[in-house]
Amino acid sequence: MTNQNSRKHYRVCHLCEALCGVEVTIANEEVVSVRGDKNDPFSRGHVCHKAVALKDLHSDPDRLRRPMRKVDGEWQECSWDEAFQTVATELARIAGVNGHDSVAVYLGNPNVHNWGMMTHGGNFYGLLKTRNRYSATSVDQLPHQLLCYLMYGHQFMVPVPDVDHTDYLLVVGGNPMASNGSLMGVPDFRGRMKSLHARGGKLIVVDPRRTETAEIADKHLFIRPGTDAWFLLALLNVIIEEDLGDNAAYQDYLKNWDEALESVKAFTPELAESMSGIPADSIRVLARELAAAPRGVCYGRMGISVQRFGGLCQWAIQLINIATGSLDRAGGSMFNLPAVDLVAGPNNRPGHFNLWQSRVRGLPEFGGELPVAALAEEILTPGEGQVRALITGAGNPVLSTPNGQQLDRALGSLEFMVSVDFYLNETTRHADVILPPTAPMEHDHYDLALSVFAVRNVTRYSAPAFEKPEGAMHDWEIMSEAGNYLARALGVDPRPSYPPTAILDMGLKAGPYGKAGGSEFALDFKTLAAKPHGIDLGALKPCLPGRLVTQDKKIECAPKALLEDIPRLLQARAEIEEGGLLLIGRRHVRSNNSWMHNFRRLTKGKPRHQLMMHPTDAARLDLSDGQRVKVASRVGELSVELDISEAMMPGVVSLPHGWGHGRAGTRTRVANKYPGVCVNDLTDDQSVDVLSGNAVLNGVPVKVVGLPG
Numbered sequence: 001m002t003n004q005n006s007r008k009h010y011r012v013c014h015l016c017e018a019l020c021g022v023e024v025t026i027a028n029e030e031v032v033s034v035r036g037d038k039n040d041p042f043s044r045g046h047v048c049h050k051a052v053a054l055k056d057l058h059s060d061p062d063r064l065r066r067p068m069r070k071v072d073g074e075w076q077e078c079s080w081d082e083a084f085q086t087v088a089t090e091l092a093r094i095a096g097v098n099g100h101d102s103v104a105v106y107l108g109n110p111n112v113h114n115w116g117m118m119t120h121g122g123n124f125y126g127l128l129k130t131r132n133r134y135s136a137t138s139v140d141q142l143p144h145q146l147l148c149y150l151m152y153g154h155q156f157m158v159p160v161p162d163v164d165h166t167d168y169l170l171v172v173g174g175n176p177m178a179s180n181g182s183l184m185g186v187p188d189f190r191g192r193m194k195s196l197h198a199r200g201g202k203l204i205v206v207d208p209r210r211t212e213t214a215e216i217a218d219k220h221l222f223i224r225p226g227t228d229a230w231f232l233l234a235l236l237n238v239i240i241e242e243d244l245g246d247n248a249a250y251q252d253y254l255k256n257w258d259e260a261l262e263s264v265k266a267f268t269p270e271l272a273e274s275m276s277g278i279p280a281d282s283i284r285v286l287a288r289e290l291a292a293a294p295r296g297v298c299y300g301r302m303g304i305s306v307q308r309f310g311g312l313c314q315w316a317i318q319l320i321n322i323a324t325g326s327l328d329r330a331g332g333s334m335f336n337l338p339a340v341d342l343v344a345g346p347n348n349r350p351g352h353f354n355l356w357q358s359r360v361r362g363l364p365e366f367g368g369e370l371p372v373a374a375l376a377e378e379i380l381t382p383g384e385g386q387v388r389a390l391i392t393g394a395g396n397p398v399l400s401t402p403n404g405q406q407l408d409r410a411l412g413s414l415e416f417m418v419s420v421d422f423y424l425n426e427t428t429r430h431a432d433v434i435l436p437p438t439a440p441m442e443h444d445h446y447d448l449a450l451s452v453f454a455v456r457n458v459t460r461y462s463a464p465a466f467e468k469p470e471g472a473m474h475d476w477e478i479m480s481e482a483g484n485y486l487a488r489a490l491g492v493d494p495r496p497s498y499p500p501t502a503i504l505d506m507g508l509k510a511g512p513y514g515k516a517g518g519s520e521f522a523l524d525f526k527t528l529a530a531k532p533h534g535i536d537l538g539a540l541k542p543c544l545p546g547r548l549v550t551q552d553k554k555i556e557c558a559p560k561a562l563l564e565d566i567p568r569l570l571q572a573r574a575e576i577e578e579g580g581l582l583l584i585g586r587r588h589v590r591s592n593n594s595w596m597h598n599f600r601r602l603t604k605g606k607p608r609h610q611l612m613m614h615p616t617d618a619a620r621l622d623l624s625d626g627q628r629v630k631v632a633s634r635v636g637e638l639s640v641e642l643d644i645s646e647a648m649m650p651g652v653v654s655l656p657h658g659w660g661h662g663r664a665g666t667r668t669r670v671a672n673k674y675p676g677v678c679v680n681d682l683t684d685d686q687s688v689d690v691l692s693g694n695a696v697l698n699g700v701p702v703k704v705v706g707l708p709g
């Protein structure tokens with residue numbers, strides 16, 4: 001049916017790193033449908049269920065549209081002026097009495113998916129120069145960024161697998177069939193794996209669960225959670241000992257290669273077998289296959305990041321890809337060159353490490369942020385420097401960070417809290433003021449953060465699909481205006497504020513495909529905005545050593561902090577008690593971290609929140625399928641139904657994260673009748689990768705017992 005008022009709008013789906021192009025049909029100013037954009041050069045028409053739910057997000061009655069203030073425990077809508085004034089007065093007061101570090105900031109995952117928060121966040125919280133900054137990075141990819149900073153000189157110089165050209169993809173602790181790839185933006189992973197298979201390539205998965213990705217793989221190996229460092233270093237040692245690799249290409253710019261190899265010699269396949277459960281011979285076979293593949297690559301993600309030795313795992317992966325000659329080679333582990341260059345562009349932030357530490361536990365900062373596992377104790381522990389106020393932006397740390405119950409309590413004890421968010425959820429219910437931004441389709445979008453992880457160089461600008469509703473503010477405007485009020489209250493000059501498009505224009509012009517440098521693409525804002533399907537900038541290209549950011553333009557193969565972490569690995573023993581189980585997480589293609597669970601489109605069908613367990617464990621514990629069980633860890637316990645499944649490794653159980661809804665004071669309908677349980681009520685805030693401070697969310701020791709009824 002055609003409709004006079006019907007129009008098509010093209011944009012990038014901002015929900016995950018795959019960055020798919022979507023075609024939105026709008027009639028009478030309502031979203032009618034969201035489909036894949038066939039003309040998108042990167043995603044070629046692919047979308048997942050979440051993109052379709054953009055429609056629900058747009059029209060969701062639960063989504064907050066007006067600023068809110070809590071008065072005597074009750075929420076009231078208020079004017080922006082009142083909201084900003086309250087925020088500025090309270091933050092300036094608390095910072096004035098207790099110092100700026102007494103105001104903490106938590107920036108959640110969607111910060112990097114919504115550019116207004118990125119471009120203008122500093123206008124607001126940047127004024128406080130607080131050392132208590134936290135983000136989702138330290139429950140996620142901190143070890144990756146740290147290693148890339150230490151080895152290549154820049155936290156965003158993260159190599160990604162050249163998925164479209166590889167012939168041997170070894171995935172350790174990632175499930176791109178559910179996640180659509182991470183630190184590897186890869187729309188339509190399934191289709192791209194069909195192409196890999198068609199050109200004779202292989203996909204290998206190492207994971208404690210036979211995941212959706214393992215299902216389409218040529219080989220899947222179970223690994224005991226948290227033991228990947230032994231496995232990966234053994235893989236490296238086989239490549240070296242059997243002289244399988246060839247890294248001659250980098251000889252002029254490798255530094256301390258022999259020292260690195262010498263330091264990890266003890267990690268033999270036999271030792272790795274005893275820790276990981278992967279037979280030594282299988283490790284040898286893998287090493288030979290990987291090294292023999294002309295275009296092989298080893299890639300590791302969440303599973304190897306949020307564990308005890310996340311930093312060592314990431315280091316091992318870089319060393320493996322160097323040993324085989326895969327780094328910077330077509331089909332191997334390559335660097336993206338985005339149109340707005342975060343690595344070589346102006347104002348780029350290479351990173352810094354351990355310049356200061358958290359007050360209570362002494363955890364190291366990275367890039368100006370402290371590990372979020374320390375946030376609750378920084379709020380709860382009295383003394384000088386105690387956190388008394390909190391700013392959250394696009395995050396739900398009560399559900400997303402370890403020992404969430406403790407953080408829940410801690411937030412309740414704050415003097416003041418403000419949240420920039422459009423939902424009243426488990427975290428923002430503790431706020432005194434909520435500043436809700438416009439919905440995604442009401443503002444424009446450019447991906448400033450995640451393009452650098454895409455498996456192809458592409459660039460797209462998305463115009464707003466709808467006009468900004470009367471009285472609404474965009475994320476960037478909120479950040480900018482909150483900054484103006486706060487600057488006045490602090491008696492300092494506000495930071496200048498330019499619209500994000502002006503910043504984009506400058507970034508594009510100065511970037512590698514920019515007008516200023518005379519590139520054939522001659523990019524600036526105008527040329528890009530004229531192409532609603534985006535511009536294909538080509539396949540990943542070799543760029544070393546020119547792109548290295550280390551001072552001597554060499555790859556540091558043996559960073560001191562890593563060498564110092566090896567004794568910790570050598571001394572580590574299995575931390576599991578007799579009869580105990582190790583808990584890991586999981587993602588589902590229809591679920592998005594801690595939100596969007598109130599959309600029926602995404603939650604209907606079979607429940608997906610159960611504790612998965614292997615039949616032998618269930619038999620040993622005398623448990624039956626569907627039965628309610630109690631799961632207990634050092635920090636907490638919960639009760640949930642059991643899903644007995646051969647897909648689990650024996651000794652390992654799995655729960656998804658981001659659930660545990662339905663608490664008092666939240667305002668998100670839970671459409672699937674089941675709020676789920678919060679896995680982070682079990683994960684332990686005291687358990688971190690000591691090197692990086694990243695939270696340990698996988699391999700958590702738990703006990704499971706059956707409940708009656």
Ligand SMILES: Nc1nc2c(c(=O)[nH]1)N[C@H]1C(S)=C(S)[C@@H](COP(=O)(O)OP(=O)(O)OC[C@H]3O[C@@H](n4cnc5c(=O)[nH]c(N)nc54)[C@H](O)[C@@H]3O)O[C@H]1N2
Pocket residue numbers: 107108109110114135136139140302393394395396397399400401420421422423425437440475585586592593594595657658679680683697
């Ligand atoms: N146990 C366990 N815990 C985990 C993980 C795990 O695998 N296991 N994964 C971790 C990972 S990788 C991550 S990234 C974190 C994610 O955890 P968080 O950092 O908490 O991020 P989200 O859950 O995505 O946060 C969603 C919030 O952002 C708000 N939001 C969405 N879009 C916008 C916007 O445009 N503007 C504003 N202002 N707000 C917006 C939503 O309303 C919602 O409140 O969870 C981590 N926690």
Ligand SMILES: Nc1nc2c(c(=O)[nH]1)N[C@H]1C(S)=C(S)[C@@H](COP(=O)(O)OP(=O)(O)OC[C@H]3O[C@@H](n4cnc5c(=O)[nH]c(N)nc54)[C@H](O)[C@@H]3O)O[C@H]1N2
Pocket residue numbers: 016017109140172173174175176178179180181182206207208209211223224225226227228301302303304307584585586587588589590591592593698699
């Ligand atoms: N549908 C959907 N897509 C998403 C998200 C989402 O919530 N939903 N979240 C987005 C975000 S924020 C991120 S960071 C990415 C994450 O992207 P991925 O890392 O691809 O996603 P996960 O499903 O967390 O994959 C981690 C895998 O590691 C395995 N694992 C657990 N412990 C270990 C271990 O000790 N060793 C090994 N080898 N494996 C282990 C788990 O079984 C799991 O299969 O996904 C993004 N995409």
Ligand code: SF4
Pocket residue numbers: 013014015016017018019020046047048049050051180187
């Ligand atoms: S895969 Fe990611 S970017 Fe693509 S449609 Fe789904 S949520 Fe959006």
Ligand SMILES: [Mo]
Pocket residue numbers: 109136140
């Ligand atoms: Mo993440």
